[in-house]
Amino acid sequence: MKTTFAENQAPTLILIVDDEQFIRMQLRLALEREGYQIAEAENGTKALNLFQQLHPDIILLDAIMPDMDGFECCNRLQAMNFGQCTPVLMITGLDDQESVDRAFEVGAVDFVTKPIHWPVLRQRVKFLIEQSQLQKQLEFAHQELQRLVTIDQLTQVYNRRRFDEYLAQEWQRMAREQVPISLILGDIDYFKLYNDTYGHQLGDRCLQQVAQCINNSIKRPADLVARYGGEEFSVILPNTDMEGAMILAEIICSSVRKMDIPHSSSPVSPVVTISAGVATLIPKPNSDYQEVILLADKALYQAKMAGRDRIQFMS
Known part of the structure; x- marks a missing residue:
């Protein structure tokens, strides 16, 4: 029996990375109401470890954190397996041009500023997840096509x-x-x-x-x-x-x-x-x-x- 992309899909998992517990709680409650599963990290090091363990579908990443800021964390994520395939939404209190440019340079695909405007965050998260799922569907379809052109259909060994x-x-x-x-x-x-x-x-x-x-x-x-x-x-x-x-x-x-x-x-x-x-x-x-x-x-x-x-x- 062939496996479809839909059969491979698990509930959407969002990794929230912020050193402020109150912000993490607000984000978790708001996103859980939308039906998402949530994992939390209070710093960049823990975020990198959780990313390797859980492979989240999207990361909400605070830009300003002690020890390892969001920019450095995002940059390291890009070097990890699946890192470039996982969208990062940067959350920052900085809205100057330099910070915005830096966020995109290190691999973030979008950003929102603090204080968070919740309807905007909800729509941006929804859009990024839809885009990510579409990309995964395309990759799955490409892999399936590659499999089909190299497999003998009668015997199911290579052709x-x-x-x-x-x-x-x-x-x-x-x-x-x-x-x-x-x-x-x-x-x-x-x-x-x-x-x-x-x-x-x-x-x-x-x-x-x-x-x-x-x-x-x-x-x-x-x-x-x-x-x-x-x-x-x-x-x-x-x-x-x-x-x-x-x-x-x-x-x-x-x-x-x-x-x-x-x-x-x-x-x-x-x-x-x-x-x-x-x-x-x-x-x-x-x-x-x-x-x-x-x-x-x-x-x-x-x-x-x-x-x-x-x-x-x-x-």
Whole structure:
């Protein structure tokens, strides 16, 4: 099931930062009446700590505080994770041009002056939250679009486009570091006979099961599983030598076999199996990542010629 942006949303959290307890209380009561959740900090140091813990949706920040003023606090927030994405509304008793300019220079998106005009504060907070939520929706939509263009819709592993992008990227990185990269190409044995026997609907289901089985076999975040094409799957293994790649290939082939997906028309096994070609290279500078694909493809061909349901290695 896909997750929507609305499902990810929690109640809006506002962080109030002011060294005066009475001001914090006024702000909290006024904003709680609007339905917002509130966190409070009496100084800049505590504000930075709470920001890291809570990731508030907006910060109301007093400009004039002892030890660390609001300008310095805002400047430090910008350097933190998510800091540039969190709107800061500066609250200041200063209304001179220099202070206003400084507030915007350190990253504040708006300001109000003391004494606070409550209807103005309410509207500005509402506007900034709406703008922030809109920005998050756009970012979520962009991430979802990026996911859709790199995921194979049937099997939900990465597609050929992402395979090519990632292999090119990791090939260059391994060339710089002069460490090995391995590639596994796996092909479901006699898949055409499977489709002819059980039909395309069960054929699609078989592809999905095999894809997820392979995906569940990898453990490192850097490893990538992709549908290479048709009934063929690939596993990119950066910084992996021949021994490591062969062990993983054995695990994958064994795991697919243990799913016990019936394949009565297969000449090699009563259940679905895969043949795998494994290749390992240390990329040379300015070389082409197609080298490792050609080797893995050749190894896969040899595995098929040797009777299928087996692994062949080339380097």
